[in-house]
Amino acid sequence: MRRRTRFSTAVAGLAALALAATGCGGSSSSSSGGKSDTLNIVTLSPPASLDPAKANVGSDNWFVNLAYDTLLRTGQDGKVHPALATEWGYVGTGNTDFELKLRAGVNFADGTPVNAEAVAASLDYVRKNGLNVSWTSAIESVTAKGADVVHIHCSSPNPALPRMLEQITMVGSVISPKGLVAPDKLGTGSYGAGPYTLDPGGTVSGDHYTYVPNPGYWDASRIHWKKVVIKVIPNPQSAIQAVKTGQADITNILPSQVDTAKSGGLSVVNSPAIFTGVNLVDRQGTIAKPLKDLRVRQALNYAVNREAIAKALFQSYAQPTTQISLPGLDGFAADLDNRYPYDPAKAKQLLAEAGYPDGFTVDVETQSLLGMDLITQAVIEQWKQVGVKANVTTDATVGQWIVNATSKRFPVLGYGYGGAATYFASLDWMLPHATAFNPFATEDPVLTSKLAAANAAPEAQQPPMYQDVMRYVVEQAWFVGVLRMDGIYAFNGKKMTGFNYGPSYLPDVAWETRPAK
Amino acid sequence: MAILRLVVRRLLSSIPLLFVVSAFTFVLVSLVPGDPARTIVGQHATEAQYDDVRARLGLDDSLPAQYWHWLRGVLHGDLGASLFTGEPVAQMLNTRLPVSLSLIVTGTIVSGIIGVSLGVLSARRGGALVRTVDVLSLVGLAVPAFWLALVLIALFAVKLRWLPVTGYVPFADDPTEWARSLVLPVVSMSVSSVAIIAKQTRDSVLDTMSRDFIRVMEANGFRQRSILYRHVLRNAALPVVTVLGVVMVSLLAGAVFVETIFALPGLGGETSSATVQHDIPVIQGVVLYVTGVVVVVNLLVDLAYGRLDPRVRAA
Numbered sequence: 131m132r133r134r135t136r137f138s139t140a141v142a143g144l145a146a147l148a149l150a151a152t153g154c155g156g157s158s159s160s161s162s163g164g165k166s167d168t169l170n171i172v173t174l175s176p177p178a179s180l181d182p183a184k185a186n187v188g189s190d191n192w193f194v195n196l197a198y199d200t201l202l203r204t205g206q207d208g209k210v211h212p213a214l215a216t217e218w219g220y221v222g223t224g225n226t227d228f229e230l231k232l233r234a235g236v237n238f239a240d241g242t243p244v245n246a247e248a249v250a251a252s253l254d255y256v257r258k259n260g261l262n263v264s265w266t267s268a269i270e271s272v273t274a275k276g277a278d279v280v281h282i283h284c285s286s287p288n289p290a291l292p293r294m295l296e297q298i299t300m301v302g303s304v305i306s307p308k309g310l311v312a313p314d315k316l317g318t319g320s321y322g323a324g325p326y327t328l329d330p331g332g333t334v335s336g337d338h339y340t341y342v343p344n345p346g347y348w349d350a351s352r353i354h355w356k357k358v359v360i361k362v363i364p365n366p367q368s369a370i371q372a373v374k375t376g377q378a379d380i381t382n383i384l385p386s387q388v389d390t391a392k393s394g395g396l397s398v399v400n401s402p403a404i405f406t407g408v409n410l411v412d413r414q415g416t417i418a419k420p421l422k423d424l425r426v427r428q429a430l431n432y433a434v435n436r437e438a439i440a441k442a443l444f445q446s447y448a449q450p451t452t453q454i455s456l457p458g459l460d461g462f463a464a465d466l467d468n469r470y471p472y473d474p475a476k477a478k479q480l481l482a483e484a485g486y487p488d489g490f491t492v493d494v495e496t497q498s499l500l501g502m503d504l505i506t507q508a509v510i511e512q513w514k515q516v517g518v519k520a521n522v523t524t525d526a527t528v529g530q531w532i533v534n535a536t537s538k539r540f541p542v543l544g545y546g547y548g549g550a551a552t553y554f555a556s557l558d559w560m561l562p563h564a565t566a567f568n569p570f571a572t573e574d575p576v577l578t579s580k581l582a583a584a585n586a587a588p589e590a591q592q593p594p595m596y597q598d599v600m601r602y603v604v605e606q607a608w609f610v611g612v613l614r615m616d617g618i619y620a621f622n623g624k625k626m627t628g629f630n631y632g633p634s635y636l637p638d639v640a641w642e643t644r645p646a647k
Numbered sequence: 648m649a650i651l652r653l654v655v656r657r658l659l660s661s662i663p664l665l666f667v668v669s670a671f672t673f674v675l676v677s678l679v680p681g682d683p684a685r686t687i688v689g690q691h692a693t694e695a696q697y698d699d700v701r702a703r704l705g706l707d708d709s710l711p712a713q714y715w716h717w718l719r720g721v722l723h724g725d726l727g728a729s730l731f732t733g734e735p736v737a738q739m740l741n742t743r744l745p746v747s748l749s750l751i752v753t754g755t756i757v758s759g760i761i762g763v764s765l766g767v768l769s770a771r772r773g774g775a776l777v778r779t780v781d782v783l784s785l786v787g788l789a790v791p792a793f794w795l796a797l798v799l800i801a802l803f804a805v806k807l808r809w810l811p812v813t814g815y816v817p818f819a820d821d822p823t824e825w826a827r828s829l830v831l832p833v834v835s836m837s838v839s840s841v842a843i844i845a846k847q848t849r850d851s852v853l854d855t856m857s858r859d860f861i862r863v864m865e866a867n868g869f870r871q872r873s874i875l876y877r878h879v880l881r882n883a884a885l886p887v888v889t890v891l892g893v894v895m896v897s898l899l900a901g902a903v904f905v906e907t908i909f910a911l912p913g914l915g916g917e918t919s920s921a922t923v924q925h926d927i928p929v930i931q932g933v934v935l936y937v938t939g940v941v942v943v944v945n946l947l948v949d950l951a952y953g954r955l956d957p958r959v960r961a962a
């Protein structure tokens with residue numbers, strides 16, 4: 131008898147569960163997504179860290195930008211605008227000294243004033259502990275001059291400071307002194323002067339992150355939402371369906387998902403975001419002798435049918451290019467997109483002239499992130515047509531790729547790189563520093579001096595000088611650029627406006643995205 | 648008292664198991680290529696920065712030294728912190744355990760009730776129902792859970808909009824939403840277990856019904872209902888309970904896929920991201936928790952044996 135009672139309790143419990151489940155079936159989006167004053171964002175991966183110094187540029191910006199204001203702000207026009215600093219500029223000539231004047235009367239969310247001393251301490255923390263330490267490597271000192279002026283001194287010309295202090299690179303995300311005393315907590319909390327603060331009660335790290343307005347924010351007109359929730363959905367299919375059903379409002383998508391998004395009534399924005407190809411890193415011929423010969427490197431460029439690869443892999447969301455820059459950036463030169471038109475005959479002829487009429491074999495390393503391995507394989511397939519064979523190693527994670535890339539065991543590396551000002555890119559690609567993009571630390575005196583001149587030039591004169599730098603490396607065929615891929619977002623255009631996207635600009639959900647009315 | 652002694656003995660004997668499993672995982676993870684320090688410092692770091700991080704995380708120590716360091720922490724009740732976020736592992740996993748438990752407990756109950764009912768019905772009725780259960784079992788076993796999950800989402804969440812696509816609502820926040828968030832995940836992960844349990848139950852019931860003592864009871868004119876519920880089911884239950892235990896543990900493994908697809912903040916999703924990142928303290932923590940769950944499930948199965956079979960109780 132007792133057993134039967136227990137059994138029937140279990141059945142009753144199950145029935146209640148089923149009833150609860152189906153009973154609410156009719157009211158579709160009654161769950162978290164429906165509220166018009168909450169912005170629900172989906173990302174495919176959790177942030178590396180909430181610490182502005184350790185978050186990944188590109189994928190983690192929203193997590194940081196919501197809670198941390200930056201000294202300067204890149205706008206939808208691609209230009210740099212005032213934010214926590216109202217005036218800024220280089221002092222003297224040569225781009226080594228830079229000053230910012232801070233906005234008066236601004237406090238961190240914890241009440242501490244945002245003064246020159248706090249800003250200097252924050253910049254020092256980021257440049258010493260940041261992920262992108264090579265970008266800030268030129269900075270020698272940061273000092274407070276009085277209460278509201280910050281002076282940055284660089285040991286070598288650094289023309290990109292305004293670009294470094296805005297919300298995309300995040301170096302200028304100002305961290306409160308209360309956060310800097312306990313850096314371990316920066317990874318899971320928020321210690322900024324941004325429009326929102328992280329709500330620990332509404333946050334499960336790795337799953338979802340809730341931001342609520344900062345009541346003391348200096349510009350209340352920027353706060354457009356009562357709540358911003360970022361939810362991590364690792365499966366791209368589930369992510370877009372969450373947006374289609376109104377459970378969420380924004381997600382980034384793959385080219386293959388654009389039709390699904392549009393047929394579901396979603397708005398789509400896209401912009402060139404990453405350039406990819408294979409990097410001929412052993413251009414000194416240390417372990418792969420043929421690569422030392424310029425004719426060989428150019429032959430490997432002529433052997434690639436970029437148009438076909440772009441179309442086959444990414445349809446209209448990729449464009450062929452041979453350079454390592456994106457439209458809208460200072461080093462970009464439109465004619466360099468087609469410096470090496472597909473010409474297998476010419477490739478064969480160059481190889482023969484260099485003494486390799488029957489080709490040769492090289493080791494190649496690539497990684498499976500973002501379909502980079504597919505691009506590498508397509509290139510290798512086409513190299514085969516001119517007699518060059520490759521042994522490929524494919525890594526499953528970026529970390530493993532970096533380990534192999536910097537090991538100097540691979541003369542050729544598949545790459546993907548986000549758009550950046552030429553100054554930043556040159557630190558990784560063009561100067562004799564051993565990085566994953568120049569592991570053999572190739573040095574070219576002509577290139578180094580061209581860069582030095584451009585870095586020290588007044589801003590107005592820089593773009594043609596950087597284009598000249600780009601023309602030079604493309605001519606030297608340091609790499610086989612293949613294509614630039616678009617980043618694509620799908621969002622609920624009926625719910626919001628101000629969700630724009632461009633090269634070196636991410637949709638600014640902290641400041642610009644607001645309810646449609 | 649005997650039960651209490653059994654429980655204590657079982658729990659004590661699981662301690663060596665925890666050692667073995669955690670040491671084995673430690674070695675396995677170290678064999679997988681990848682370097683957490685590289686991932687943490689990123690592609691722009693200098694060698695000095697990289698060396699600093701390796702030293703700080705203790706990655707330069709020998710493998711036994713690293714394991715000992717971890718083990719010493721565990722013995723002091725400290726599971727360590729994530730290499731990436733610095734969040735304490737215990738805190739991370741304590742928020743995630745209820746999600747996975749909700750999934751596997753509901754999954755086991757649902758598949759148990761449906762599976763046993765189907766199995767008993769088909770054993771009693773025979774004919775068309777047997778064949779139907781057989782076919783359904785085959786289909787249930789053949790359909791991959793992650794595929795079924797995607798189909799269910801497309802139908803019930805995207806087209807009909809009855810249920811949410813993703814996410815989890817804690818029971819304490821809103822029991823209704825909690826149940827709604829579990830329906831699709833539980834269904835997609837339970838289909839194959841229903842099939843297994845139904846088949847096992849039917850075979851077991853048929854086997855028992857063909858035994859002599861049942862024949863004797865039938866010959867003596869006992870009512871069919873009473874024979875089935877009092878005697879057949881009780882005897883047939885032992886293998887079914889064993890299968891239930893196995894199903895519960897296998898649901899734990901299925902949770903890895905299902906949690907990823909439905910973006911549920913459970914142990915499974917954490918396992919896959921921690922493994923990709925080489926976040927050793929988190930992986931070790933998950934292994935401890937999962938081993939704990941397996942030990943408890945096995946204990947429950949043993950206790951159920953005791954209730955069902957007096958011979959086991961005596962032993």
